[in-house]
Amino acid sequence: MGLSRLDNLYRQMILEHASHPHHHGTLENADHQLELRNPTCGDVLTVQVVMQAGKVSDVAFSGSGCTISQASASMMTDEVIGKTPIQVEQMVMTFSKMVTGESTKNVEEILGDATILEGVAQFPARIKCATLAWKAIYQAIENGNKESTIGFMRHD
Amino acid sequence: MGLSRLDNLYRQMILEHASHPHHHGTLENADHQLELRNPTCGDVLTVQVVMQAGKVSDVAFSGSGCTISQASASMMTDEVIGKTPIQVEQMVMTFSKMVTGESTKNVEEILGDATILEGVAQFPARIKCATLAWKAIYQAIENGNKESTIGFMRHD
């Protein structure tokens, strides 16, 4: 039956992250923050980052969304803590390649648990849900905004 | 050979009217005048009318155009002289029906020599060329303009 394929997308760990997301909430002392909207469904995600000694020391996200976007955000927050902006950038690139089905190296090493989202590649309509949080943190760090700004999600 | 069909359109009398059009020129004392443009080709025709005792007493046309439009204009001028506005209207309607292939009564009686243009019905792209002069005189009389105005040719 058709639904059995869903297991490829909604792995147990993903469902758990979605129902009990890590680092969900807001930070008082964020150095960077950014609001990003998924143009397909209108879901909004806000990511806040605290940097210390050139590394991400704390991170939080808020906003509602689907299972994939919530789980992806939750996993992202777990993985970026302790990373430098350059490392985060590499993670975002790797993640983006993974979920669009492009081949890329050392995925597990770079993405850790978030590798479990690779099943999204078989669900092209959900790629944007998965990448939302990653694009948000990338733009947040890059723009260096203390004030909340609204970022752009590329359309394609 | 394909060209032989042209005889249906370009009857000898039509070619003669086109090369030596009747009432071609301008009138000094026109009661009504109107300029009409064939939207397909940009040809322009000006028709002038003098009325006397409720009848067309003189008429002239000017402007360049194709064989069909020149011949049709020339024949029109021959036929409308001495007619009342109501008669002219009937002629214009009858002519329009004839060249679009609609059935209508007493065509020869109403249109006289201009009946020879009935072959136009087989050349739909040329209907506008044939009707230009007739629509011009109809609008000229109806609008009652002493000043030259520009009329509208219906698009279809």
Next chain:
Amino acid sequence: MAKKMNNLSEDFPILQQKVNDEQLVYLDNAATTQKPRAVVEAITNYYYHDNANVHRGVHTLAERATAQFEAVRKKVAHFINASSEEEIIYTKGTTEGLNWIAASYGETFLKPGDEIVISYMEHHSNLVPWQNLAKKKGAVLKYIDLLPDGQLDMDSAYKQITDKTVIVSLAHASNVLGAVNPIAEVTKIAHLHGAIMVVDGAQSTPHMKIDVQALGIDFFAFSGHKLMAPTGIGILWGKSELLDKMPPLEFGGEMIDWVQLQKTTYKKAPWKFEGGTQNIAGVIGLGAAIDYLESIGMENIASYEKTLIANVLPEMLNIQGIEIYGPLDPEKRTGIISFNLKGLHPHDVATALDMEGVAIRAGHHCAQPLMEYLNVAATARASFYVYNTVADGKKLIEAIKATKEFFNNGIV
């Protein structure tokens, strides 16, 4: 009835396919509809026999193309009961039609302080053009409230439409709630205050007999692709006396009467609005779609869809944890059913249903202010058309139940 309803799907090759190993059940008709063979073949036939540019040509193909192109204009006039085919303007779709009214009529006649009245249920295409116009002109954009079941609140309509109102613009049928609005009644209010009445017919024209004269309205826009016609073709209807007063917007091509170096005169409506080469094959396809719809009969389509909904809706309401938006009485709605399942995001629902072969949509449906009004981030939306069957409805219900099961228990 020339056609048997339950066999219609045979006319649609796309419906005879499996998606994710399951028979396709296409329930995304509010987004776009599928095309019967007759429409696709009309396009093919046009390109294989008659293709030429219209109006300007003397040769045989050009004449054939022009005759067909203009014949469809007459057909459309008859289809919506316009008083003349000269009131029928070819557009790209509903969005372009509504934008043109705003950009031509609106920019010409609106003054600072004037009011434009729309409702909370409008599609962005019948909202943002007015918002933009209001901002440009210093006018005020006002919203008519909805009743709790999603119907237009007529008390609010009476309050919002005032002597300052210049334009009232409403969806004939909502693309989210399925609600059908009492256009004739609102039009009377609008006209009482000297305002014009614009109607977004994108979601009504495919599903019911339209009579623009009986509605008493001033403008009406709809899209071909939502009624089995090709993409890229739509219709803007307007009353002749209004069209005559409106400036054209796209200059060039057949809309022109006479061009001088510093001055141009234009043709009459509708041609003055049709700048450049039109979507001729789209027009031909639209004609074939109207023929197809009329061979069934718009009244028959409407009543068949009502039966379908009367069948599906109670079963959906029986699903635990479901919330359905819009009126529940089949007499007051079209075949669009927006819903949410408790604790599940509509995006996840749509993905799950897709695995079952059931194509629905999830999101804001280009109606973000309505989402806010309903206090939801998004909804799932199943939308039926005349080729759907009771069996399709059953499959939808089953798939929704299986989806709930999957997400609640993590198993299939």
Next chain:
Amino acid sequence: MAKKMNNLSEDFPILQQKVNDEQLVYLDNAATTQKPRAVVEAITNYYYHDNANVHRGVHTLAERATAQFEAVRKKVAHFINASSEEEIIYTKGTTEGLNWIAASYGETFLKPGDEIVISYMEHHSNLVPWQNLAKKKGAVLKYIDLLPDGQLDMDSAYKQITDKTVIVSLAHASNVLGAVNPIAEVTKIAHLHGAIMVVDGAQSTPHMKIDVQALGIDFFAFSGHKLMAPTGIGILWGKSELLDKMPPLEFGGEMIDWVQLQKTTYKKAPWKFEGGTQNIAGVIGLGAAIDYLESIGMENIASYEKTLIANVLPEMLNIQGIEIYGPLDPEKRTGIISFNLKGLHPHDVATALDMEGVAIRAGHHCAQPLMEYLNVAATARASFYVYNTVADGKKLIEAIKATKEFFNNGIV
């Protein structure tokens, strides 16, 4: 070369027909072109397998449609060598593209007293939008002269383009004279004076390799239907940094980022310009047409057409009483040949040729100021494409001769 030129017509079912009992010779390609089977089948295939609305959908068909729709954008970018597919905007055609530049860029950046420079050979679609813009903004519309053989007069270009010039807009190739304009050279002049360079590519894109970056220009518009693609689809290309500064014109649908009751934010270019459901099947067909053209090779098409013209033109010039407008050197022109026969109106010529199966156009070709400049009421125009052959050219010559005979002697 993957395809043999002399067999191309087999790919075009419409060309395999008789018209007025004579084999059709279609020489009205400047008006619109015929479609190869590959293009029509791409449309059919889309409607029979993948049709859905793009961008908004989660289900399988929507995903397929979106992927194809966006893939064509990449293909077009490559076809005209744009630096990114984000510079490729889908339009209805050239006319819409040029109008959008005038209405968006022009209305935003033009000030009273500014100058717009075009030429006497422009199609109304590249003339009336600027005329209208100039009138609205209190700007001045100026014309570059032509040389006696119909080529752009570069001395005049140097004179007309000044520091007051804000926009220069020229046809890449004339639809009457066949002349190909030295766009790169004019662009340098325009840029020297701080003006932007707009190019009407309607008559060049079908016939030669386009490289918008090599031309150095700022905007480029063309129509699908003139290069074997469906009607109702065209492309507007613009430099990203300009598109980013331009306001959208048609509001609603996928061009939107976030809509609030009184305020809306838009997507980035190109999507912000694409309001409403696009001509999706038209886009798919455009992709198939580009594939077909590239399977021949744009350079091969250009050189084949030059050979064809080099063959036909001298024979036409030999006809007594013929006047040909435009440059006579095949290196300086496309396959458009406008002509008149002494004492004969072009309308009569076109009707006569149609009786011989030869489809040409007669009229002002939407270039009334050029007609005035040439001091003619109208011209006949034969226009060739890559599926035409030397035999088609011969048939044209014969038919012209027979026409002369008929009208001069009243006999066939």
